[in-house]
Amino acid sequence: FSPFNTDAAAAAATAGARESLINFLRTLSGDADASDRAVQQLRWSASVAPCDATSPWRNVNCTIDGRVKRIVLERMSLAGTINASLLCSAAGAGDALHVLSVKDNAIHGGLPADIAKCSSLASLYLAGNNLSGPLPPSLGELRDLTVLDVSRNNFSGEIPDGLSKVGLRKFLASGNHFAGEIPAFDLANFVEFDVSNNNLTGEIPPDAGKFGAGNFSGNADGMCGEPLFAPCPSPPASSGGRREEHGVVVYLGYILLAAGVVAFVLYVLCCSKNRSRKRRIAGAYESSKPTTSSATTPTKSVPYSQPMPEEKSAAVVVTAARAQPSPSLVVLQRSAAEVAAKGMRLEELLKSPAELLGRGRFGSAYKVVVGGAGGGAAALVVKRVKDAAAVEEEGEFRRRMERVGKARHPSVMPPLAFYCAMQEKLVVYEFMSNGSLAKLLHVHGSTESSQITLDWPARLHIAAKVADGMAFMHDALLDSGDLSFSSSAGDASSFVGGAIAHGNLKSSNILFTATMDPCISEYGITAAAAGLRADVRAYGVLLLELLTGKPAAASEDDGAELARWVTSVIREEWTAEVFDRRMLSSGDAVASEQRMVRLLQVAMRCVDDAAAPPTMREVAGMVNAIGDDGEDDRSVSLEA
Numbered sequence: 131f132s133p134f135n136t137d138a139a140a141a142a143a144t145a146g147a148r149e150s151l152i153n154f155l156r157t158l159s160g161d162a163d164a165s166d167r168a169v170q171q172l173r174w175s176a177s178v179a180p181c182d183a184t185s186p187w188r189n190v191n192c193t194i195d196g197r198v199k200r201i202v203l204e205r206m207s208l209a210g211t212i213n214a215s216l217l218c219s220a221a222g223a224g225d226a227l228h229v230l231s232v233k234d235n236a237i238h239g240g241l242p243a244d245i246a247k248c249s250s251l252a253s254l255y256l257a258g259n260n261l262s263g264p265l266p267p268s269l270g271e272l273r274d275l276t277v278l279d280v281s282r283n284n285f286s287g288e289i290p291d292g293l294s295k296v297g298l299r300k301f302l303a304s305g306n307h308f309a310g311e312i313p314a315f316d317l318a319n320f321v322e323f324d325v326s327n328n329n330l331t332g333e334i335p336p337d338a339g340k341f342g343a344g345n346f347s348g349n350a351d352g353m354c355g356e357p358l359f360a361p362c363p364s365p366p367a368s369s370g371g372r373r374e375e376h377g378v379v380v381y382l383g384y385i386l387l388a389a390g391v392v393a394f395v396l397y398v399l400c401c402s403k404n405r406s407r408k409r410r411i412a413g414a415y416e417s418s419k420p421t422t423s424s425a426t427t428p429t430k431s432v433p434y435s436q437p438m439p440e441e442k443s444a445a446v447v448v449t450a451a452r453a454q455p456s457p458s459l460v461v462l463q464r465s466a467a468e469v470a471a472k473g474m475r476l477e478e479l480l481k482s483p484a485e486l487l488g489r490g491r492f493g494s495a496y497k498v499v500v501g502g503a504g505g506g507a508a509a510l511v512v513k514r515v516k517d518a519a520a521v522e523e524e525g526e527f528r529r530r531m532e533r534v535g536k537a538r539h540p541s542v543m544p545p546l547a548f549y550c551a552m553q554e555k556l557v558v559y560e561f562m563s564n565g566s567l568a569k570l571l572h573v574h575g576s577t578e579s580s581q582i583t584l585d586w587p588a589r590l591h592i593a594a595k596v597a598d599g600m601a602f603m604h605d606a607l608l609d610s611g612d613l614s615f616s617s618s619a620g621d622a623s624s625f626v627g628g629a630i631a632h633g634n635l636k637s638s639n640i641l642f643t644a645t646m647d648p649c650i651s652e653y654g655i656t657a658a659a660a661g662l663r664a665d666v667r668a669y670g671v672l673l674l675e676l677l678t679g680k681p682a683a684a685s686e687d688d689g690a691e692l693a694r695w696v697t698s699v700i701r702e703e704w705t706a707e708v709f710d711r712r713m714l715s716s717g718d719a720v721a722s723e724q725r726m727v728r729l730l731q732v733a734m735r736c737v738d739d740a741a742a743p744p745t746m747r748e749v750a751g752m753v754n755a756i757g758d759d760g761e762d763d764r765s766v767s768l769e770a
């Protein structure tokens with residue numbers, strides 16, 4: 131026997147749920163005026179069921195049996211607080227709610243522990259608010275939680291350990307004040323993970339490499355652990371000693387190059403004895419291994435820097451002294467003026483402190499500033515190619531770098547010099563202070579503070595320029611002499627010799643020039659076994675990153691996860707859902723969206739392993755045709 135009529139009880143519960151949800155919205159909105167406005171605007175009415183067939187509440191989706199499954203309240207200037215108990219205790223709502231998104235509002239206060247009462251919550255999006263305080267450990271009770279986006283808030287404290295025990299697939303927490311160590315997340319299961327720009331410290335979890343250093347960078351106390359950062363000191367110190375650990379991590383970079391400097395200087399001094407008067411270049415970059423034989427060779431002090439020749443030369447190769455059979459530095463600059471303009475004084479380069487920019491799949495990159503004091507200072511990047519000797523023969527690397535050095539295209543960044551010996555391969559580039567596409571898309575572009583937006587025309591411009599550069603390099607390269615880009619450079623018949631694959635095309639290797647034009651870096655530094663096809667595929671993944679704004683998560687995965695995600699969304703006919711919202715706001719949205727779809731089609735052709743791939747020249751043609759059909763002015767804007 132029940133004292134209640136069952137239908138009446140259900141109706142009462144539903145009415146109670148409606149009231150709770152409306153009050154949740156009111157609390158979230160801020161003051162009385164704002165909450166009235168929000169309730170009216172969204173048509174949330176206690177007299178109508180949220181899932182009413184004729185006039186349902188706005189911004190909610192329902193289960194088949196009429197319970198609220200999804201609430202999306204994004205960019206509505208909501209300026210109140212989250213009352214999780216109103217949200218979750220609402221009978222009929224709390225146990226059905228799968229998705230809550232309140233992204234990009236001005237909500238303040240904390241995330242209450244009661245949020246765990248929404249026991250079916252699978253996706254919680256709180257990014258871009260003013261939320262503060264710690265994340266409640268009760269989040270670990272949400273066994274279905276797969277997506278948690280708390281980025282761009284003021285959350286602090288430690289990331290709850292319990293979060294590493296639920297089945298998260300995406301955890302986005304950049305731009306907060308989280309401190310302590312990252313819990314033991316099993317990153318193998320994650321498609322997105324970003325804890326950049328916090329105060330975190332300690333070791334990155336296993337499998338962090340697939341997300342790139344950018345997703346862990348900007349932490350005040352620094353992170354350690356391979357493959358993204360220097361190895362953590364062993365045995366691990368207590369959390370009280372973390373600051374010293376950081377010091378060691380940074381110092382390692384300096385020690386590495388300092389060892390190189392010492393070895394190199396001794397080596398050069400030794401070699402200079404045997405050097406003919408006509409020798410034209412002033413140095414060599416010796417292995418960074420501190421115990422090389424050259425480092426112990428007794429030498430006489432000889433002035434190091436000498437002027438470069440004025441005439442053009444394709445490559446000035448410094449051969450080592452006869453006693454030193456391995457060749458050393460190859461300078462690929464074409465004129466002394468160009469070298470001087472870049473402050474390319476190798477002695478200074480090697481003596482200068484080096485800042486570790488990051489460690490990638492194919493090695494580490496260091497920033498080195500040379501010159502200054504009277505002459506202009508110049509910033510360079512030295513890429514130390516990982517395990518190069520193990521992967522390929524020295525001569526092969528040398529030939530490839532010389533050929534890349536001859537290629538001249540505005541979208542391909544030429545190496546300034548390279549060094550190649552049995553155990554060490556280094557490539558020197560100009561430092562590009564405007565950073566990489568990866569940074570712009572996934573770090574700056576995603577944080578409110580930077581105010582950088584990469585709009586659709588800018589993205590299309592980047593896509594076209596990169597395609598042009600890649601097509602140029604794939605077409606052919608001369609075996610000797612200069613290879614310069616001109617308006618007719620697309621005509622492959624004017625070239626002889628074979629194509630060169632990039633081998634590692636990705637958004638962190640697309641750097642921006644002073645005019646914010648894209649420039650492909652690290653061309654050919656690795657032996658690209660998979661060849662030109664792999665480049666086309668990598669270019670497709672790059673397009674997916676540009677269009678979705680999502681990082682191609684794993685370096686080992688080569689963008690497969692991102693491609694799978696895009697494919698699944700397209701299959702379900704939500705094509706527009708894949709596009710990065712940040713590029714949809716400007717210009718004629720409808721016309722742009724049609725062209726975005728065309729670019730997406732090009733991307734999907736490039737990543738489709740089942741079909742015959744287009745060539746880079748064909749791809750460049752398709753991408754440029756999309757650009758030719760549009761009127762948009764590109765802009766990488768720094769909005770006020």
Ligand SMILES: Nc1ncnc2c1ncn2[C@@H]1O[C@H](COP(=O)(O)OP(=O)(O)OP(=O)(O)O)[C@@H](O)[C@H]1O
Pocket residue numbers: 342343487488489490491492493494495511513559560561562563565566634638639641651652
């Ligand atoms: N010439 C440069 N100017 C400015 N930044 C650079 C330059 N070269 C590399 N960087 C930046 O330095 C960081 C580390 O570069 P690195 O090439 O070592 O890493 P990666 O591109 O992630 O990995 P890898 O190319 O080895 O797979 C990256 O963020 C990259 O964008």
